[in-house]
Amino acid sequence: GRDKPSLSVWPSHVIPQGQNVTFRCYCHGDYYIFKFYKEHGDPIPQIHGKTFSRKLDLGPVTPAYAGAYRCYCVNYRYHDANSTNSDPVKIIISGLYKKPSLSALMGPVVISGENMTLSCVSDLQFHMFHLSREGVPQGRGLPAVQSHSGAFHSNFHLGPVAQAGNYSCYGSFKNSSYMWSTPSDPLYISVTDNHSKLHILIGISDPERQEVTYLEFDQMIFKQNLTTRNSQIPKEFSTDPSVYM
Structure with a gap:
């Protein structure tokens, strides 16, 4: 069969420069090995033209590793009997530029069911800002807007189903959407019920x-x-x- 494999990544889609990342390609049926490739840009020597079983460890990562990856499975008896390609998995390399700052416009405590706005600010002319919660990117990035002070910022509106946790934001430049800055210092957001009062x-x-x-x-x-x-x-x-x- 030509079952499409599934590709996963650990520990996260956002990997700090110099760290390692692990890929797993889950094959179905009589497939026991897989091949792995990066969709665009220069090929990665560690994976180019090679076959792997179970998992693939890459690193230490550099900006050259940023991009979208796919895998496909190969029948160990008939190497021309390949599966279809997996869906792409994006790898973002962080730690490439100075970190922005993240703040909560109305304070870091939100009442359950209400909205909250987080503002990511930098003096660098980033094209986009990205928000993450506990290291996991939250939706798509937002375009940066220049304020009267000359700084660049984006406001992320959370709620009315905001989740508690540590939030951080990143900046990226135009045409380098897979290359992010160092994350801002984490901002812990707590959610209280409607009856709690300070x-x-x-x-x-x-x-x-x-x-x-x-x-x-x-x-x-x-x-x-x-x-x-x-x-x-x-x-x-x-x-x-x-x-x-």
Whole structure:
């Protein structure tokens, strides 16, 4: 049969320069060996014209390894009885340029069901920015936009099904979509349920009267308005003494 094999990669599709990557080509039927090739660019000497069984370890990787790969299976008795090609697997080499920075525009805590925006910024003129969660790319990259300050940025909108975890972003240049920068420092995003509130207590002291006035707010007020109006200040304060300790 001419069953199409499946190709997988470990530990990730995004490999830091100088690290190793492992490919596995899963063949069906009477196929016991496979061949492996890179779709475009110069061939990789480690794989060009060679056959492999079970898995293939490549590395340490350089920018020349970036690109899309496929495998096909070969019958060990009849080398001209090949399977069809697998679907392509993209390998991205990171660590090639200075890292951008990643921040959460409204803070790193999001209430479940609400939206969150992460901003990736760099002073390098990147063409695209890419977001990852726990090392796994999240969707397609976004075009970089130049701000009034001269920096380049993209805003990634998460939600209303944002997942908690460590997020990072990368930059890439035009015509080099498989070559990414060093990742930004990780930003941990936490997701809380709708009922959780962050209570904030502000104490205003008056030395002349020897008294302290306490104002108590919660997270919901500040999420709706950056500037709190007088009508939103609670008219009654907690009678629990522990609140003021």
